[in-house]
Amino acid sequence: MTVRLVEGEFDPWALLQAEQRRLPPGSFGATACFVGTMRDFNQGDEVESLFLEHYPGMTERELERLTAEARQCWPLVAVLVVHRVGHIRPGEPIALVGVWSAHRREAFKACRWLMEALKQRAPFWKKEVTPHGTRWVEKNTPG
């Protein structure tokens, strides 16, 4: 289970733990992870909630393609990518990338690369609900 889209709130730490329990003990020496969490502010405004639209089918395929590409670039033991869709409230996790490898170098590198590639290529779009109304986020902040 490498890639997952979830509609409800998820616990990134429980998912990391569950994934790691599936791996043969001693097969990895490094675990790197990134968790993206929803802020209650953006571009100087209060944000009350968020709606995450996606392209069902292409989103999963694009995330699968990215994890396959990461596995070609670095010798990885396991990869886990989880992303929320639908309505999200501040403080809730949006995205999780977890990478297991023999050594820290490839774990750090693959985790960073996957997160940035996801933000550039995976078909998700954020719509923010602010006290002044709703607005689409036009582009991501630089990583």
Add this chain to the structure above:
Amino acid sequence: MAIRVRVFASLKERLGIEQTEMTPEGIGCVADVWRRLTGDDLPAQVLAAVNMNHAGPDAPVRDGDEVAFFPPVTGG
């Protein structure tokens, strides 16, 4: 058959189109689909996919394909 067209996010709201179909006659590439849909040239800031793969304006489109248009992605 037909070419299936899907539109997402702010572009969907702006065009008032979520999903439609068009006949394949006269359609050779992604830019042709956009022109049939809107009457305009495909703007640089509009992204596209053919059969769920990212595609440029010149990417070929055939009968039965699914073509999607969307703004820059903002996930993560």
